[in-house]
Amino acid sequence: MAVLRVKFTKGQRDKLAQMLWLLNWVSVMTGIILFSLGLFVKVEFSKKEELMADRDFQPVLNLLIAVGLIACIINLLGGKICYDCVDTNKFLRWKLLILPYIICSFFFTGCMLVGALMCYSMQEELQESLAEGLRDVMRYYKDTDSPGRCFLKHTMDLLQIQFQCCGNRDHRDWFHIQWISNRYLDMSKREVVDRLHSNVEGKYLLDSVPFSCCNTNSPRPCIQYQITNNSAHFNYDYLTEDLNLWKRGCHQALVEYYTKLMHSTGSTGLLIWLFELSILTGVRYLQTAMENVLRQGDPESESDGWLLENSLVETARNNFNILKNLGKINQIDTATNGDPNIDKPSTAIYGLDNVPSKTMPVAS
Known part of the structure; x- marks a missing residue:
């Protein structure tokens, strides 16, 4: 039907x-x-x-x-x-x-x-790909002199400006990596040397972020260094200063x-x-x-x-029967290996048992 x-x-x-x-x-x-x-x-x-x-x-x-x-x-x-x-x-x-x-x-x-x-x-x-990728880009942000990585600082800064974001999850991600190259650190200052030696891995870590994290809607000049130190800035509170930096992470x-x-x-x-x-x-x-x-x-x-x-x-049943019969034909052909002495299988195997056979005319 x-x-x-x-x-x-x-x-x-x-x-x-x-x-x-x-x-x-x-x-x-x-x-x-x-x-x-x-x-x-x-x-x-x-x-x-x-x-x-x-x-x-x-x-x-x-x-x-x-x-x-x-x-x-x-x-x-x-x-x-x-x-x-x-x-x-x-x-x-x-x-x-x-x-x-x-x-x-x-x-x-x-x-x-x-x-x-x-x-x-x-x-x-x-989500996993971006999380790992952003983490690597931030890690190599300072390597502006390394071949193959010199463009990553520009890429990350442009990303944070265009998407109005900061860091991977948030701006605090920059606190845990050294994003300033040693080339631009004044080793003659004891403060810089002590900060490098105070870290187990010898990294120069600060509570600071790159300039591209600054919120352009902030009514005051951007505070990107000593962000968590309220006494370092006039009329400043780290916990309530929401307009200073982009709060959304670049991953999100x-x-x-x-x-x-x-x-x-x-x-x-x-x-x-x-x-x-x-x-x-x-x-x-x-x-x-x-x-x-x-x-x-x-x-x-x-x-x-x-x-x-x-x-x-x-x-579906008809198509399955066709495939099944084709499978039987392949099995028989494999078993015979082309030997003409082996009898051919009955036509019933092929679903042709109802086909009338032609008989040769008998000579008078």
């Missing part, structure tokens, strides 16, 4: 073909949107790749870009097929191609769904930014997936309705369309 059988008149078939032609062209535009969005997110990840640990997010983004590009090509072909399906004679050109087209489109929409869902599932991995700022990007991309992918699935359903109905018209031989007659010619269980 056919699944979701629908009866179509000649006018309804024509309207369905015209509507699918229009929807395929709209879907070309959605494919361009998905391609552009995936490319934009890829560029944004590339801009901050030095802030991320060794985790590769590119396969997900490449999948979205590829899916968007393939969507344009598939829907261009689908639009041409639906446009020709108005005429029965033109439909004959595509008759053998439509079913492979539907199968390929079905797997393509599956890839689109996988890519959209992966945009939601990578948040935890993104970046996670929120990239999560918003990925969720927007994933939502767009899901909407496009539903749209593509509706088009694919319409193409399937049009294909089966036009094939039934050809069987009837009257282009003006009514015809039935369906998604599956048999029930889902029966279709």
Whole structure:
């Protein structure tokens, strides 16, 4: 029994073909949107790749870009097929191609769904990657003379200014690392030498932060040195001076930014997936309705369309039997190893036991 059988008149078939032609062209535009969005997110990840640990997010983004590009090509072909399906004679050109087209489109929409869902599932991995990456960048902030690390100070300062953040979790992260290079420390001062010797690892630690942590909305000049020392500054209280530094950590700022990007991309992918699935359903109905018209031989007659010619269980059983029989054939061919002296198996094994045999005519 056919699944979701629908009866179509000649006018309804024509309207369905015209509507699918229009929807395929709209879907070309959605494919361009998905391609552009995936490319934009890829560029944004590339801009901050030095802030991320060794985790590769590119396969997900490449999948979205590829899916968007393939969507344009598939829907261009689908639009041409639906446009020709108005005429029965033109439909004959595509008759053998439509079913492979539907199968390929079905797997393509599956890839689109996988890519959209992966945009939601990578948040935890993104958080860990940014936490490790930011920790490493802050550790090498002072190494402005080291090859391969000289740009990290500029990267971190620009990040804190653009995203209005400070440190990894908050501004206190700078208290636990030496972010001032030894090149700029005056070793002639006993205070500097004592501070270096007081640390087990020989680091110059201060309750201070880089200038890029300063809040531009602060009504007073930024206090970035001796932040926790109230007596070092006039009319200053470390616990209540909220406008002096950015309070939000850069990890939180970046996670929120990239999560918003990925969720927007994933939502767009899901909407496009539903749209593509509706088009694919319409193409399937049009294909089966036009094939039934050809069987009837009257282009003006009514015809039935369906998604599956048999029930889902029966279709799965038939496909399973086909695969099982193919497996038996492979086992028999392997066992014989091409030996012509070994008798061939009965046709019943292949499911051909009901095929009538041809007998040779007896000579008179």
